[in-house]
Amino acid sequence: MNQDLIPSSLSELYENMVAGFSVQFGKLVDLIVTPGWRRHQLIIILALWALAYVLKLVTQNRWETWARARTGWPKWRLRTLVQLMQRLTLVYFVLLSWTLYLFMQNVTWPSHSYIIGVIATLAAAWLAIALVARLVRNRTLRRIFKWAMWVYATLVALNLTDDVAEFLDGVAISIGDLHISALGILKAALLIGVLLTLARIGTRTAERGLQRNDDITPSMQVLLAKGIQVLLYGAVFMAAIRTLGFDLTGIALLSGAIGVGIGFGLQKVVSNLISGIIILMDRSIKPGDVISLGDTFGWINALGARYVSVVTRDGREYLIPNEDLITNQVVNWSHSDRYVRLDLDFGTSYDDDPHQVRATAIRSVKSVKRVLSGGSHEPVCHITGFGDSSVDYVLRFWISDPTKGLTNIRGNVYLALWDAFKAEGISIPFPQREVRLLPDGADSQQIAKE
Structure with a gap:
């Protein structure tokens, strides 16, 4: 760049910028008002837009019918x-304008198609930007991306990129060897945005690929996915630092001191991160497992870097820190397998035959759905003691789907026991107390002796 052309002050930069835009705007106005092919091109552009609108009205229903039939297509x-x-x-306008522009460039009058080419370029750029912007989830970032790319596409179509780049490069801050300009910041922001989008898409693609691999356990799938995510986003961070012009050697010197300070401030966060890595490596819990931690009972929905998502039967989602799963006692109902044994306590009257009670209880529990029977999972019923008011029993049975709930299966078994005992004439007693009424003139010592 010629050093003589670089303005010496911000006001001079602004004046040069305004002058450059004024010249280009004057050229555009001149193209519009001057009779001849310039005006004819504008009429052609308006006619192409009208034709595109008519084509939309004519073919929209057919396109919609065709689109509804694409049921087997991927979501993207x-x-x-x-x-x-x-x-x-x-879409129709882009196709029509580019077809006409290429035809005029190669067959008829290339010099009479400048405005058509500019508009065709802008229309294609706007269409591409609108489609690509859907990859950005955040609405605010998506709007910023759209406007930034539309402005850039307009500058490219009007040949104003050099003037704008010169202006932005002149707005800079220099500290020693470090030179940060507005142009560099814009380039870095654009690069970071593109790289973050690509990193997110790459992470999702890797997660889907790992989930389809049956040879990898769910815990290792999550661990590998998190590792890929850290690598991709770490590469984006390093690229952003380099793009802004920072020297990484200087940052490395400060990383030790900063790391110590951050270590004290983020001690719990680091502890949860390390605990999450340990959980993923030892595979003590994995997505889909049914666990109990204190009063929380549910199945693991997702394993995060800082917490584990546990969904309960009532629809609540608990975010439990990874450190709690490492330091506290956790009941994993499906750690080695999904078979779970449940125990139900009940009592019957002393007048009922214990052999009949046990046979009736086993027969009734087998009739309940979700209860397993046969082999090592055969239901059993045992006498556990002779209580004050009843003979006490324990009924033990197995299920293989704890994710469907434990309280509901217990309730169904109790209901089956109730119906079976009613049918067999077996009574379920309740505690009884004997009350003795003494005469009014009873001696206090007699009362005490009794």
């Missing part, structure tokens, strides 16, 4: 199709 392809259907007029 269906979303792209929906975006194109919403911008059908713009």
